[in-house]
Amino acid sequence: xxxxxxxxxxxxxxxxxxxxxxxxxxLTGGNAxxxxxxxTAQGQMVLRHPPADTVSALAGAGIEREYRFLEALGGKAPxxxxxxxxxxxxxxxxxFSLTGFVHGVSITEDLPVSYQDSxxxxxxxxxxxxxxxxxxxxxxxxxxxxxxxxxxxxxxRRQVTRWRDxxxxxxxxxxxxxxxxxxxxxxxxxxxxxxxxxxxxxxLDNTLMDETALKVNAILDWEMAxxxxxxxxxxxxxxxxxxxxxxxxxxxxxxxxxxRGGVVSGSELAAQWAQTTELSIAQLQYYxxxxxxxxxxxxxxxxxxxxKGQVDGAYERGLEQDVPALLSAADLLTRTxxxx
Numbered sequence: 638x639x640x641x642x643x644x645x646x647x648x649x650x651x652x653x654x655x656x657x658x659x660x661x662x663x664l665t666g667g668n669a670x671x672x673x674x675x676x677t678a679q680g681q682m683v684l685r686h687p688p689a690d691t692v693s694a695l696a697g698a699g700i701e702r703e704y705r706f707l708e709a710l711g712g713k714a715p716x717x718x719x720x721x722x723x724x725x726x727x728x729x730x731x732x733f734s735l736t737g738f739v740h741g742v743s744i745t746e747d748l749p750v751s752y753q754d755s756x757x758x759x760x761x762x763x764x765x766x767x768x769x770x771x772x773x774x775x776x777x778x779x780x781x782x783x784x785x786x787x788x789x790x791x792x793x794r795r796q797v798t799r800w801r802d803x804x805x806x807x808x809x810x811x812x813x814x815x816x817x818x819x820x821x822x823x824x825x826x827x828x829x830x831x832x833x834x835x836x837x838x839x840x841l842d843n844t845l846m847d848e849t850a851l852k853v854n855a856i857l858d859w860e861m862a863x864x865x866x867x868x869x870x871x872x873x874x875x876x877x878x879x880x881x882x883x884x885x886x887x888x889x890x891x892x893x894x895x896x897r898g899g900v901v902s903g904s905e906l907a908a909q910w911a912q913t914t915e916l917s918i919a920q921l922q923y924y925x926x927x928x929x930x931x932x933x934x935x936x937x938x939x940x941x942x943x944x945k946g947q948v949d950g951a952y953e954r955g956l957e958q959d960v961p962a963l964l965s966a967a968d969l970l971t972r973t974x975x976x977x
Contacts, residue, residue, distance in 0.1 A: 641729060648728045653721040653735065655679055669860060670700060675735065682720060686733035697724065697732030699860030704734040706834065706862040709781045714772045715853050739855040741845025746893045751848050759894055760901035761851040763878060766841055767906045769853035770874065771913035774833045774867040789832045789864035793927060797822045800934035809944040812937070814964040818930045821971050827920045829866035837861035839870040840877050841892045871910055872924025873932070875903030876966075887933065887963030922970055929967035933960045 642660065649658035656678035664672040664683070675682040685700055707719040718737035726732060742749045744762070752758050779786065801819040804812070836843070838861050845855045879895045879902050880886055903925075907918045937960050943953035 644728050648723060649675075649677070649721075649735070652723070655682070655720070655735075658682075660684060674738070681738040683717065683736050683738050684733055685736070686729060686731045689730055697726075700732060700734050702862060703859035704736075705783065706859045707734075707736065709778070709783055710773065710776070710834065713776055715769050715855050716859070717855050717857075739845055740848070741854040742848050743842050743844070743857075744846055744894060745842040746890050748894055749846070749848055752851075756897065756899040758851065759897060760899075762841070762846065763895060763901045763906050764909060765846070765852050766844065766874065766878075767910050768913070769844065769856060770836075770839060770870055771910050773836070773856070774870070774910070774914045774916070776834055778832065778834050778864055783834065783862075784864040786832045786864060790829050792835075792863065792865035793829075793869070794823065794826055796931055797826075797927070800931060804934050804937060807938070807941055809941050812961065812964065814961075814968050815930075815934060815937075818926065818964065818967050818971065822923075822927055822930065825923060827923060829868075830917055830920075831867060832864050833867040835863055835865040835867060835869045837863055837865075837869065839874050841874075841894075866924075867914065867916065868918075868920055868924040869927070871907055871918070872921065872926075873928035875907050875921065876925040876928045878903045878906060880966075885962040885965035885969065887929075887959040887961075887966065889959075926967045926970045929963050929970070933963035933967070936960060 645660060646658045649655040658675055658677045661674040661676055664674055670685055670687050673684040673686075675684050685703070687697055687700060701722065701724065704719055704722045707716050710716045711719055717739050720735045720737060722732075722734050723729075724732045748754055748758065778784075797819050801815060804815050836856065836859065838858060839856070843856065843858050844853045845857060846852070847854050877888075877892050879897075879900050882896055904921070907921050910916075911918045936956055939948065939953050940956035940960060942948045943950075943956070
């Protein structure tokens, strides 16, 4: 056994009462952090840590944030069971978290072979996706120590100005819709109707669906979680659900299983969410615009790196079309008011 393996096994036993802990294979999914399987005498678990080659003073911030939100949500919403957090880089060289292992399948383009391929199945997946989201948004975060509720009220405005300014300072092509839509968002920004726990990147392939039942077993990747108006999450998931294949379609592959005639619409899913949470969806259009614009502004950063020769993958190359398409879809919503 290597020194690293020995340190981890000793830490697991001393800090979490876990015996015979052995780090296993790297699991797929997630771009920012590493997810690895851990075998123990108490069963399989999951290790999460930042990539070793990007360690900085803030390297573990996202993982620590994720763990804090899992602790707050455990037993209340479908998330992995938080087991232990380690901020001591002496153990593995990076800070890390340990959670329970959740069985399930991540769906992007294709249905699991165990699912019947039908419009009803695809609509039921949407309903399950929204039910899981609503289970988070009914939780009152007051007293959970997850952030400042007063600061949370300005989340949208701060995000718009932040990413607008980032794109102004670091650009490799002309994207006039960045500034145009940012101005629209700031002019029309509504006051938040409620402050709730927000995932900030909620869509189908950030969940694990049960392999037989049409339900969400776990919501994954909580590194970006915060407190804000829950419409932030609803805007993104409905903007990416059952999109018009003939329209501007950035990230065409995302949730493609929903992009079929007859599948429940984003508006219908929003109505389901509203019934469960007892919150209004009157501002759905605004938050869909915000979601599409923010996604475009963030991922344009990867295209900048590609143009500078620092990365070169299919994902980064695809952003040449994906980012303008996301911005065009957002721009169309500002002018037509037509939601999915």
